[in-house]
Amino acid sequence: MTNATITENPLLIGKGLPPFDKIEPSHVVPAMTELLKQLETDLTNLEKDVTPTWEGLVEPLTTMEEKLGWSWGMVGHLMGVKNSPELREAYEKIQPEVVKFYNKVSQSKPLYEAFKELRHSADWDTFEPAQQRIIESSLRDFELSGVGLEGETKERFNQIQLELAELSTKFSNNVLDATKAFKLKLTDKQAVDGLPDSALSLMAQTAKAEGEEDATPENGPWVVTLDYPSYIPFMKYATSSELREKLYKAFISRASDGELNNKANIDRILELRREKANILGFDTFAELSLARKMAPSVEAVEKLSKELRVAAYDAAIEEFEELKAFAGKDDLKHWDTTYWAEKQKEAKFEFNEEELRPYFPLPQVLDGLFGLAKRLFGVTITPADGQAPVWHEDVRYFQINNEQGDAIAHFYLDPYSRPAEKRGGAWMNDCIGRAKMTVEDKTTIRLPVAYLICNQTPPVGDKPSLMTFMEVNTLFHEFGHGLQHMLTNVDYVGAAGINNVEWDAVELPSQFMENWCYDRPTLFGMAKHYETGETLPEEYYQKLLAAKNYMSGSAMLRQLHFGLVDIELHHRYQPGGEETPNDVRDRIAENTTVLKPLPEDNFLCSFGHIFAGGYAAGYYSYKWAEVLSADAFAAFEEVGLENESAIATVGKKYRNTILSLGGSLHPMEVFKQFRGREPQTEPLLRHSGLLATAS
Numbered sequence: 175m176t177n178a179t180i181t182e183n184p185l186l187i188g189k190g191l192p193p194f195d196k197i198e199p200s201h202v203v204p205a206m207t208e209l210l211k212q213l214e215t216d217l218t219n220l221e222k223d224v225t226p227t228w229e230g231l232v233e234p235l236t237t238m239e240e241k242l243g244w245s246w247g248m249v250g251h252l253m254g255v256k257n258s259p260e261l262r263e264a265y266e267k268i269q270p271e272v273v274k275f276y277n278k279v280s281q282s283k284p285l286y287e288a289f290k291e292l293r294h295s296a297d298w299d300t301f302e303p304a305q306q307r308i309i310e311s312s313l314r315d316f317e318l319s320g321v322g323l324e325g326e327t328k329e330r331f332n333q334i335q336l337e338l339a340e341l342s343t344k345f346s347n348n349v350l351d352a353t354k355a356f357k358l359k360l361t362d363k364q365a366v367d368g369l370p371d372s373a374l375s376l377m378a379q380t381a382k383a384e385g386e387e388d389a390t391p392e393n394g395p396w397v398v399t400l401d402y403p404s405y406i407p408f409m410k411y412a413t414s415s416e417l418r419e420k421l422y423k424a425f426i427s428r429a430s431d432g433e434l435n436n437k438a439n440i441d442r443i444l445e446l447r448r449e450k451a452n453i454l455g456f457d458t459f460a461e462l463s464l465a466r467k468m469a470p471s472v473e474a475v476e477k478l479s480k481e482l483r484v485a486a487y488d489a490a491i492e493e494f495e496e497l498k499a500f501a502g503k504d505d506l507k508h509w510d511t512t513y514w515a516e517k518q519k520e521a522k523f524e525f526n527e528e529e530l531r532p533y534f535p536l537p538q539v540l541d542g543l544f545g546l547a548k549r550l551f552g553v554t555i556t557p558a559d560g561q562a563p564v565w566h567e568d569v570r571y572f573q574i575n576n577e578q579g580d581a582i583a584h585f586y587l588d589p590y591s592r593p594a595e596k597r598g599g600a601w602m603n604d605c606i607g608r609a610k611m612t613v614e615d616k617t618t619i620r621l622p623v624a625y626l627i628c629n630q631t632p633p634v635g636d637k638p639s640l641m642t643f644m645e646v647n648t649l650f651h652e653f654g655h656g657l658q659h660m661l662t663n664v665d666y667v668g669a670a671g672i673n674n675v676e677w678d679a680v681e682l683p684s685q686f687m688e689n690w691c692y693d694r695p696t697l698f699g700m701a702k703h704y705e706t707g708e709t710l711p712e713e714y715y716q717k718l719l720a721a722k723n724y725m726s727g728s729a730m731l732r733q734l735h736f737g738l739v740d741i742e743l744h745h746r747y748q749p750g751g752e753e754t755p756n757d758v759r760d761r762i763a764e765n766t767t768v769l770k771p772l773p774e775d776n777f778l779c780s781f782g783h784i785f786a787g788g789y790a791a792g793y794y795s796y797k798w799a800e801v802l803s804a805d806a807f808a809a810f811e812e813v814g815l816e817n818e819s820a821i822a823t824v825g826k827k828y829r830n831t832i833l834s835l836g837g838s839l840h841p842m843e844v845f846k847q848f849r850g851r852e853p854q855t856e857p858l859l860r861h862s863g864l865l866a867t868a869s
Contacts, residue, residue: 183208185245191623192248192605195563202249202264209245210275213238217275221284226291228305232312235285236667246272251603251625255588256565257595280319289313304838308668311837318454318465327453334450338443345429345439346786349779352429357384358398358421365414366396373407380404400425409512422509423774430776436785437755440778443785445749460745463791468676468798468841472745475794476738481855482797483734483766485864489727494768508769515725523721530714531640535704536589536630539646542700543653546690549818550825551661551833552577558584566592568632574660583608583660585624589649590632590639600628600648602655602684607673610665622671624656638704643718647691654687655680663834674837677792681799682806682841683832689807689861692719693815723863728768730797730862735766737794740784744791802845804858806832809849811857 184196185205216238224231253265279285289312292298298306320331359381360366366374377396381389389395398408398421405425412418429436447459456462460472469475498506500521501514520526544555558573561584568590574583586605588596605623630645641649659671668674690696694715701710739759747758755778763771771777783789806828813820831848845853859865 185209185248188241188244191562192244192251193563194252194565197248197252199258199260199264202261203268205245206249206268206272209241210271213242213275217279217282221282224284224288226288226295227297228292228301231285231288231292232305232308232668235279238279240667242272242275247603247605251605252565254601255592255596255627257597277319280316281321282316283321286313286316286321289316302666302838304664304666304669304836307674307838307840308666311674312668314465318462320454323453331450331453334446334453338446338450341439341443341446342786345436345443346782348429348434348436348439349782349786352434352780353400355434356400356424356428358417358424359384359386360396360398360417361394363394365417366394366412368411368413369407370411373404373411376404376407400428406512409509410516412513415507415510415513418509418513419507423772426772426775426777428776428780430779436779437776440755440785441749444743444747444755447744447790448749458745460741460791463744466677467792467795468679469794472741475741475798478798478801478855479734479738479741479794482730482859483738485859486727486730486734487765489864490731490768491727493725493727506769508772511769519721519724522724523717525714525717525721530643530701530710530718531631532703532705533701533710533714534641534643534646535637536639536641538700538702538704539641539649542696543650545699546696547574547653547657549821551657551829552822552826553582553661554579562586581621583622583624585626585656585660588625588627589630591629592632596627596629600652602626602652602659604659604671604673607659607667608662608664608670609667619665622660622662624659626652626656628652640704643691647688650687650691651684654684657687658683658833658836661829661833662836663830664836664838666838669837671836676841677788678795678798679802679841681796682802682845685800685803686806686832689803692722695816726862727864730864731766731768733797735763736781736783737797738762738766739778740789740793741791743784801855801858802841802853804861805849805853805856806845807861808857 183201183205184193185201186209187193216234220234220238249261249265252261289309293309293313301309320328320335323331357380360377366377369377371391374391374396377398378389378391378394380397380399381395384397386395386397398404400421405421408421409418444459447462451457451459451462454462456465458472464471464475469478494506494511497511497514497518498504500518501510503510503514506514547553547555554575556573556575558571560571561573562571564571564586566588568588570587570589572585572587573581574585576582603625605625606620608622609620611618611620626649628645628649630641630648631639633639655672658675662671664670672680697715697718698709702708703710739762742758742762743755747753747755753761756776759778760771778785784791784793789795809828810821810824813824815821828848831844835844835847839847842852856865
């Protein structure tokens with residue numbers, strides 16, 4: 175490739191808004207190869223001439239990280255929203271090289287030593303809190319990446335890292351293959367009694383893919399699999415208890431025997447994690463995991479979990495008794511609960527989600543969301559379509575202005591599902607971080623830009639996108655993450671917005687925003703019928719409120735069960751000792767489940783979150799952040815949600831602390847600046863309808 179074509183490569187521009195209209199998969203490998211070559215040189219030069227000052231160390235290192243982040247971040251973003259075989263191939267080809275470079279930086283002795291000198295230099299007291307946090311977390315990250323290791327110990331550490339990466343891939347592939355291997359073919363109409371049309375269509379489509387060319391939704395044959403879109407509807411709606419039992423037992427024993435058995439992988443993963451933690455000077459892997467989190471200790475995590483467990487357990491027992499009475503069965507089995515819970519929910523609240531869609535067209539929901547942002551935080555959001563290249567014609571671009579009318583941030587919104595090229599789920603990511611930039615003695619502020627990605631129902635014909643209430647919730651959630659990225663006042667990119675915020679605190683602003691979906695002024699301001707303009711009837715609002723806490727004790731208990739098993743396995747469990755991981759799970763299930771696990775239950779063999787994802791000794795984070803977000807919302811409830819001026823005052827305080835301080839202070843400090851005290855569990859229990867049980 176000639177230099178002329180390299181310089182024309184859009185992935186090498188290195189700054190500004192991504193040129194999505196010009197990027198092709200063929201640009202990825204040449205651009206990243208060239209960029210990594212430049213960065214290797216930059217790293218070697220920095221290591222040679224590093225000076226332990228902010229300008230001589232942090233700034234050049236940040237510049238390198240930003241260069242790589244700009245180009246590689248864009249490739250990663252496109253992998254999520256515009257996937258293709260060509261892009262995937264290019265990504266997989268260059269990814270190992272990118273990982274190697276990141277490793278090289280994180281184990282660089284000269285840079286680590288320079289950070290240590292900077293931490294103990296005379297300049298330390300002159301730094302802003304954000305700078306101090308960046309220096310301290312950089313030191314911690316070097317140490318947890320094994321920078322201080324020498325000789326054989328370092329070799330062993332790097333070997334463990336490689337083996338753990340392989341094991342996690344193997345674990346995940348086994349779960350995938352075991353899930354794929356199970357198929358239940360049904361030919362009798364009785365067998366699919368109770369299933370909705372959408373489930374029958376999916377099962378007939380699966381049968382067709384399996385070679386049953388004549389399969390139809392009406393007459394079958396139908397094939398059920400253990401994939402969630404197939405499994406969940408079957409467990410909810412199929413009237414045959416016998417078939418539900420068959421499916422349930424297959425589901426809980428995935429990847430637990432034969433060639434795909436994950437038991438040995440679990441043992442090995444737990445053993446290696448403990449060894450890795452020991453090498454780094456920790457007694458257990460849970461302690462190593464918490465070194466990067468907000469929770470101060472394993473004891474603190476268990477104290478919170480147990481406090482919530484007491485409230486959730488009694489409620490879950492009561493819910494189960496009610497369910498048994500409703501079903502008229504004294505002996506309700508594991509595979510019966512989902513089916514009867516669905517029936518009870520429909521009977522209790524007399525509505526289903528589909529009925530609400532016409533009241534939530536996307537344009538109106540956005541008006542409601544932006545109105546709320548103005549009401550709470552004083553910002554104005556306006557369309558800026560056409561001002562930024564986009565990756566798909568449905569993508570919108572928006573500008574956020576402050577009270578003075580100045581632009582302070584922008585964001586992309588990619589709202590609709592595109593199964594052929596876009597991964598499922600919803601997420602927020604940073605495109606550009608806020609930073610103070612000095613060019614030729616002129617200082618400017620680079621404004622933050624966020625990506626907000628959802629997968630909601632697309633418009634059909636001349637109808638707008640009509641959203642379920644859950645889709646509305648999801649949009650509010652992602653927008654909350656976006657606000658923390660966009661309303662930051664921190665000028666150093668390493669601690670601006672969501673950067674440097676601990677894993678177990680990062681969901682606070684997103685879960686906080688979900689509470690407003692149930693707020694009367696917010697909901698009635700946006701829930702209007704797309705054809706008639708009629709506001710959502712009051713009875714539906716009441717049903718929504720009533721259904722909000724249906725089975726909430728059971729739902730909370732389930733999350734606590736997973737979190738406590740995870741902590742126990744990574745903290746007290748002894749690999750190769752008397753107990754197996756399954757024994758540990760059964761012991762904890764004694765007081766965290768209403769129905770004890772069946773003897774053949776091997777759920778751990780498919781617990782990808784902790785064995786193949788980022789949640790090892792961190793599954794508790796879901797509940798930890800929910801305590802924070804519920805308590806933050808309670809500050810607004812305390813002044814009265816209908817009291818506009820009081821809401822604006824608390825909103826301003828929330829914006830100036832939670833949203834603007836980003837990763838510049840420890841999340842507990844940030845929370846205390848907003849609330850004036852440490853978080854309490856009472857608001858979460860109240861919002862979940864569990865307070866009476868707790869008192």
